[in-house]
Amino acid sequence: MNPSSTPEAGEGVRPYADRDDGIVQVSFTLPVRDSRAARITGLEIAGQMGLSRAEVVHSQPVTAGYTYLILYGSFDRRVDVDSIRRDDFDMDYMDHDEVDAFAASRIGRPVVVVGASTGSDTHSVGIDAMLNLKGYDGHHGLEAYEAFSVHNLGSQVPNAKVVADAIAVGADAIVVSQTVTQQDLHIHNLTELVEMVEAEGLRRRTVLVCGGPRISDELAKELGFDAGFSKGTLPNHLATFLVSSVAQRSATSSPA
Amino acid sequence: MNPSSTPEAGEGVRPYADRDDGIVQVSFTLPVRDSRAARITGLEIAGQMGLSRAEVVHSQPVTAGYTYLILYGSFDRRVDVDSIRRDDFDMDYMDHDEVDAFAASRIGRPVVVVGASTGSDTHSVGIDAMLNLKGYDGHHGLEAYEAFSVHNLGSQVPNAKVVADAIAVGADAIVVSQTVTQQDLHIHNLTELVEMVEAEGLRRRTVLVCGGPRISDELAKELGFDAGFSKGTLPNHLATFLVSSVAQRSATSSPA
Amino acid sequence: MTPKLDLDEGIVLACRAAAEQISADVMARIDDKTTVSVERTILRVLGLEGADEEGVPLANTVVDEVLTEGGLGRGVAFWVGNGLLQTDMSLESLAKGVADGSVELCALPVADEQAVHDVVERGCRERIEELSAALSKRREMRERLGESTQPLSYVLTATGNVYEDVVHARAVADYGGDIVAVIRSTAQSLLDYVPDGPTTEGFGGTFATQENFRIMRRAIDEWSEENGRYVRLSSFCSGLCMPEIAQMGVAEGLDNMVNDALYGILYRDINMIRTLVDQRLSRAINGYFGIVINTGEDNYLRTADAIRAAPSVVASQFINFQLASDSGVPPEQIAVGNAFEIHPDVPNGFLLELSHAQLTRELFPHCQVKYMPPTRHMNGNPLRTHACDTLFNLITIATGQSIQTIGVPTEGIFTPHIHDRVLALENVSYVTTAAAGLADEIEFRTGGFIQQRAQEVLKGALQILEEVAEEGLFGAIGEGRFGDVSRHESDGRGAEGIVSKADDYFNPLVEALGREPLVHS
Amino acid sequence: MTPKLDLDEGIVLACRAAAEQISADVMARIDDKTTVSVERTILRVLGLEGADEEGVPLANTVVDEVLTEGGLGRGVAFWVGNGLLQTDMSLESLAKGVADGSVELCALPVADEQAVHDVVERGCRERIEELSAALSKRREMRERLGESTQPLSYVLTATGNVYEDVVHARAVADYGGDIVAVIRSTAQSLLDYVPDGPTTEGFGGTFATQENFRIMRRAIDEWSEENGRYVRLSSFCSGLCMPEIAQMGVAEGLDNMVNDALYGILYRDINMIRTLVDQRLSRAINGYFGIVINTGEDNYLRTADAIRAAPSVVASQFINFQLASDSGVPPEQIAVGNAFEIHPDVPNGFLLELSHAQLTRELFPHCQVKYMPPTRHMNGNPLRTHACDTLFNLITIATGQSIQTIGVPTEGIFTPHIHDRVLALENVSYVTTAAAGLADEIEFRTGGFIQQRAQEVLKGALQILEEVAEEGLFGAIGEGRFGDVSRHESDGRGAEGIVSKADDYFNPLVEALGREPLVHS
Numbered sequence A, B: 001m002n003p004s005s006t007p008e009a010g011e012g013v014r015p016y017a018d019r020d021d022g023i024v025q026v027s028f029t030l031p032v033r034d035s036r037a038a039r040i041t042g043l044e045i046a047g048q049m050g051l052s053r054a055e056v057v058h059s060q061p062v063t064a065g066y067t068y069l070i071l072y073g074s075f076d077r078r079v080d081v082d083s084i085r086r087d088d089f090d091m092d093y094m095d096h097d098e099v100d101a102f103a104a105s106r107i108g109r110p111v112v113v114v115g116a117s118t119g120s121d122t123h124s125v126g127i128d129a130m131l132n133l134k135g136y137d138g139h140h141g142l143e144a145y146e147a148f149s150v151h152n153l154g155s156q157v158p159n160a161k162v163v164a165d166a167i168a169v170g171a172d173a174i175v176v177s178q179t180v181t182q183q184d185l186h187i188h189n190l191t192e193l194v195e196m197v198e199a200e201g202l203r204r205r206t207v208l209v210c211g212g213p214r215i216s217d218e219l220a221k222e223l224g225f226d227a228g229f230s231k232g233t234l235p236n237h238l239a240t241f242l243v244s245s246v247a248q249r250s251a252t253s254s255p256a
Numbered sequence C, D: 001m002t003p004k005l006d007l008d009e010g011i012v013l014a015c016r017a018a019a020e021q022i023s024a025d026v027m028a029r030i031d032d033k034t035t036v037s038v039e040r041t042i043l044r045v046l047g048l049e050g051a052d053e054e055g056v057p058l059a060n061t062v063v064d065e066v067l068t069e070g071g072l073g074r075g076v077a078f079w080v081g082n083g084l085l086q087t088d089m090s091l092e093s094l095a096k097g098v099a100d101g102s103v104e105l106c107a108l109p110v111a112d113e114q115a116v117h118d119v120v121e122r123g124c125r126e127r128i129e130e131l132s133a134a135l136s137k138r139r140e141m142r143e144r145l146g147e148s149t150q151p152l153s154y155v156l157t158a159t160g161n162v163y164e165d166v167v168h169a170r171a172v173a174d175y176g177g178d179i180v181a182v183i184r185s186t187a188q189s190l191l192d193y194v195p196d197g198p199t200t201e202g203f204g205g206t207f208a209t210q211e212n213f214r215i216m217r218r219a220i221d222e223w224s225e226e227n228g229r230y231v232r233l234s235s236f237c238s239g240l241c242m243p244e245i246a247q248m249g250v251a252e253g254l255d256n257m258v259n260d261a262l263y264g265i266l267y268r269d270i271n272m273i274r275t276l277v278d279q280r281l282s283r284a285i286n287g288y289f290g291i292v293i294n295t296g297e298d299n300y301l302r303t304a305d306a307i308r309a310a311p312s313v314v315a316s317q318f319i320n321f322q323l324a325s326d327s328g329v330p331p332e333q334i335a336v337g338n339a340f341e342i343h344p345d346v347p348n349g350f351l352l353e354l355s356h357a358q359l360t361r362e363l364f365p366h367c368q369v370k371y372m373p374p375t376r377h378m379n380g381n382p383l384r385t386h387a388c389d390t391l392f393n394l395i396t397i398a399t400g401q402s403i404q405t406i407g408v409p410t411e412g413i414f415t416p417h418i419h420d421r422v423l424a425l426e427n428v429s430y431v432t433t434a435a436a437g438l439a440d441e442i443e444f445r446t447g448g449f450i451q452q453r454a455q456e457v458l459k460g461a462l463q464i465l466e467e468v469a470e471e472g473l474f475g476a477i478g479e480g481r482f483g484d485v486s487r488h489e490s491d492g493r494g495a496e497g498i499v500s501k502a503d504d505y506f507n508p509l510v511e512a513l514g515r516e517p518l519v520h521s
């Protein structure tokens, strides 16, 4: 028996603060004057979120008519974490040499990659980290791999140019970066790219990957990409995914 | 027309971050290893809280088997703040002189107050702030008022002693402070006091007030007190409430 | 402020000399160029506002027409002046005529050159006097209401909707913010026109339009009057319309402008000649009208390593200063930039930052040095960011910075939510109050780590400056000397908007601005 | 560390002399008293553990019996020694006999006094040797695994459930915490016995029981071995059982103890004679066995104004130090306390804190000065608290403190949630790394604000010390000189547990501890 209150496997989990108590912190601004009414409205919202024993631990005016609130409350339901764990969950990444070896034996030609930071996004550090020789955090980018032939188009690149260049060089993969997410700019921009790739009939033969600090694999898949990469990504992660995907596509398409 | 997105009166409100977008921040620890499964479990909880477009902006291990998560998501429902505003909501407090004048004309004798920080709670700064001459933030405590005769029993005072002393001095009001709230210690302790006061048959003739950094008026009423006071309370707030309540009780009880 | 770094004055002088040479070189190389944006600015100064139904500003229509007709080498002012003389129309009607095709500006009979110059020069002078008068009033208001003591806190709003920005700006002012800067939408920099009218959609920022300036200015002035403290307004003279934004800022009473010589080249991939020509006029305008400009060396530390790049920051400060100075900005109006961007895990990073910040302060004693917060290494954890911001705030006050852009706890995540700035400003007030006298109380050990580091960085800067003086600024940019970003003279956007001046090129504005500035901040 | 405050050595010596007199006075006044807790401690040292079914510890049963029988003036050791001789029972059986009434301890025939003394003294020496041997092993482990460099971070866990505390402690260790202290439940201080066995319910803390010590120690040792860094364990020798907790701590291998001379009097309303007698033995034990003790001057700043009370903090540091010293604690084991408690809105509060922290450091060069974080003025806003903690952390490193209790972002709300300590420790690591060399690099202006303030506070402390030396410590406490709390000799809890020593009072422990300590940390 575990004498601490941490739930056993299968029991389902809930938040843990001091013990298995469900406590969460919630904070937000309400467009209501700093007043008791603001605090009670905050509690009402916490209640609607399913939090029991909610309390406001802090409230302050933001400007006339707006109040910032910090609340704590207990989320008492349990979530079955076991059903969430899936097999394909945490990929095992190959290192640089392994990727090159894998590509040499399984693909036998350089994988052609077109990359860019697209739309009006000028943030190039992320895509450069993936593609440029210099790479990221001491790991070389894809340009350093024998497995790849890389075309880094830079930043502020319109989707139309990405697609045109991909066609021109016969890209196996298009990899794009998006950093500005305000007002869902990235969603619009990434959706546009997928639509263009589909319109050009390239979708089946092109591996489509996006990345950025607020991109998740789930979001990427929802938008029609094959994968999404976020903070902490190293070039070999992308490399592993690309060579695996290209090899798999060749494998499934060659018998056909 | 208000060109900003702040909702008009009657429309109902939701959280406001960049505009009327419903965005809230939520953070908690899950008893799950830092992993994709932890993050997805977090998102599942956010979903169950009714948050749409939730994302994990930060996750880090706390220790083996525990992960701390910070999420953002949109609470899209609206809460009708107008129905929450009630009349008795924000009391108008009298100042020191007004309280004394009011008590002189409407009560005509000193209101006898017994106060303490109760149970095992050694925090006396709050109750001293209310009762002692020195007071709080430049405002004298109740001892300085002509309206009151104050018995401050100090801290770590058992409820039984509070009640016994209240009987001994014929208290009009019992005012207690509670600071330690871990594992709901204050709830147990305050509930016990109410039960004792009721058991002694004092409830009707005694104004019962509690205070402390994590006491709200709502909580106090739920526990059977007449009022609860939290951070930011000044002695004249308590004084106003006490003389008003005592005057009202005399008014309603005298014709009977 | 008593100097604490024991710097070698000889090296400082050598840096300045090298920067003077670099700037003189640049000025010589761009002297025979004008740009569509420079020309549009002249029209705007002359009073041409507004756009057609498709949102194309009249200034663009007119300049594009002259460009197409091949007449821009003579300067748009000449053609417009001639048009005014020939048609007797108002400037606006003339422009509308060009827009609807009823006026063929370059096909009109050409009047006497002197007469044309006279009419435009008069117009220009009158408008400048009008603007100066308005700015004098503003200066009076500033003095009457008073400002906070330095450091002034500089706060960005970025909602995308100018009306929301007003709400956010009020929160900023309520919590002691001194300068509100509405950052621009991602797309604006590369637009070769200034959008028109109020805007409510933008990404990562709000479009800079004259109407948006007006809306913000009015709101902030109201707040200032109500609360008895003057709050400044700022925007960005950058991108393809640098001088036009400067003009608009003056017209709407802005107090500060981010206005760097190289940012557009390095970070927006704008052609270097285009930017250097544009920056010159934008700075001439800002200089003349008493606007405080901020340079953007902080950006280098976001793409290059902050420790390694420190000498390049200092070198760039000298260059940026000199280019501004040579464009007519007085030192008190030049806020040279620097940033707190060393990775939080670097041992003694705080000492390095202290050294760098103090160095900027001592090298530019007459400038309003501007200090930028940590952003690059900030992540999704607001508490971590807030701790870094606290030390950033401490260095700001410990080294006597004039302006500090505030760091917000969600810097690593998104443009700030309304309360994020409030929380950030509370941090600023806390540190600034609690450590108010720190700069006067602490000294650095003679020959110690802090002094040595500053001396090293200064030496490194001199070496860079001397090499750049040798090879020229253009070549240096090509080598990636600034921010590890490399750009080439022939590349970049907006090159199509560069025009060689003809011998009879006419620009009434530059001449008018050549006089002593009327207003100083 | 080179001194920076330019203190007058004469004043420092005068402070020390006054403190010596105050302490000598106290020692004289309590010399003829023992307490139930002191007596129980002797039994515990002799090896008496455990409790009856109702949870009453056997040590309590025996001492209470002797007290009731009026024999405690002779010392429980005498009666127990006699019992052992007369009954030939083991100590445990003897005590159980007392518990079930089968042994009437004070009614047994009385053996030869010397024989009784001999048997108890032998037992006592043997146990002390056993304990010393175990502690030598621990010291070896500490040296083998190594510790962090100073400042050591001191972190409280407070879940109420010892098994949760283990989980929380692992998180602390993972993030670089150096000393884990399980704070005690609200109710424990006023219990005149030490609860027995593992506990899973507590409020604002977890009961200090010998079994809980064992559970934590085992878990932390495991972590230390796995991770190759020694993490210390601490608890609280305070309340009505100060010396017993000290004994338990030694038995279970704790490294540190909060062990203040006056805290119980001021903040738990414990009778002053009771506390002063108890603290003496608890400190003798801690001193002898190499435990580092922390004093609690920080508390004064939670009930009195931090600026006004600064001289009283320093005065108390001298007194606390001297009382500990006179009880047998070597200077290196005395960690005098101080805190960062000036209101965040006070202008130049940071400079004042810097001055105060440096002052403690310079006044006690051989002590492990312990610095406590802001708590009093912390509110429900974790970011505000985090900003204050950042500056607190900076002063810790800038003034070379030895131990720092970490400040957590939710300090103003509740005892920390599991991640709150992690976030706090990240702040500590950040500041401690980024400003590692700061203490060596900065100097304070000669005759400046920081130096003057320190000199003033020191003068104020001397005045207090001289007045206290005059009127005696008891009177001074009555006047509310410390923490603005006033307590009187005749009041307070636990007075019923004070007993006057008879002429033939026997205490083998005090004598045994009188020898040179065997272990030093």
Ligand code: B12
Residues within 6 Å of the ligand: A120, A121, A122, A123, A124, A125, A126, A127, A129, A130, A136, A175, A176, A177, A178, A179, A180, A181, A182, A209, A210, A211, A212, A213, A214, A229, A230, A231, A232, A233, A234, A238, C183, C184, C185, C186, C187, C203, C204, C205, C267, C299, C302, C303, C375, C376, C377, C378, C379, C410, C411, C412, C413, C414, C415, C416
């Ligand atoms: C550097 C920087 C800049 C530089 C960019 C220089 C350059 N050439 O890239 C400059 C100064 C020019 C800049 C400008 C702007 N910026 Co900026 N900037 C940043 C900053 C400080 C760091 C970003 C960065 O380089 N991170 C380091 C890289 C390595 O991380 P990364 O991009 O996440 O990449 C990693 C992963 O995400 C992943 N990845 C990323 N892309 C890809 C692609 C693929 C295929 C794969 C597999 C993986 C992958 O792998 C990488 C390594 O692990 C951030 C703040 C912050 N701390 O995040 C703000 C930030 C991103 N900027 C921001 C904004 C708003 C702007 C502006 C729009 C402001 C304005 N209105 O002017 C402008 C202009 C921009 C425009 N048109 O896009 C906001 C974005 C807010 C939002 N979420 O919408 C941020 C968060 C700052 C803030 N809090 O306001 N910025």
Ligand code: B12
Residues within 6 Å of the ligand: B120, B121, B122, B123, B124, B125, B126, B127, B129, B130, B136, B175, B176, B177, B178, B179, B180, B181, B182, B209, B210, B211, B212, B213, B214, B229, B230, B231, B232, B233, B234, B238, D183, D184, D185, D186, D187, D203, D204, D205, D267, D299, D302, D303, D375, D376, D377, D378, D379, D410, D411, D412, D413, D414, D415, D416
């Ligand atoms: C000072 C202090 C102490 C001092 C108390 C000295 C004393 N004589 O009071 C000392 C050092 C002794 C102490 C000890 C402990 N403390 Co303490 N302490 C604090 C501290 C720093 C400040 C509290 C304070 O004085 N606030 C100032 C007063 C004026 O504010 P206030 O009480 O909220 O009062 C205002 C209102 O609430 C209201 N009010 C309060 N009471 C009443 C009553 C009435 C009738 C009315 C009308 C209004 C009213 O009016 C007041 C003025 O506006 C807080 C941290 C913090 N920043 O809050 C921790 C804190 C309260 N302590 C805490 C703990 C856990 C303890 C201990 C239990 C730790 C331990 N296990 O040993 C111990 C022992 C205590 C025990 N048995 O109770 C926790 C409580 C956690 C929780 N929510 O459960 C806190 C929050 C610290 C923390 N984060 O861990 N503490």
Ligand SMILES: Cc1ncc(COP(=O)(O)O)c(C=O)c1O
Residues within 6 Å of the ligand: C183, C184, C185, C186, C188, C189, C236, C237, C238, C239, C258, C259, C260, C263, C268, C295, C296, C297, C299
């Ligand atoms: C120096 C400088 N100029 C301009 C900008 C913003 O420019 P734009 O609106 O041109 O993208 C920034 C943004 O950080 C900057 O640092």
Ligand SMILES: Cc1ncc(COP(=O)(O)O)c(C=O)c1O
Residues within 6 Å of the ligand: D183, D184, D185, D186, D188, D189, D236, D237, D238, D239, D258, D259, D260, D263, D268, D295, D296, D297, D299
């Ligand atoms: C000096 C000192 N002793 C003891 C304690 C805790 O004591 P207790 O467990 O006796 O309440 C504290 C708590 O802050 C303290 O500061």
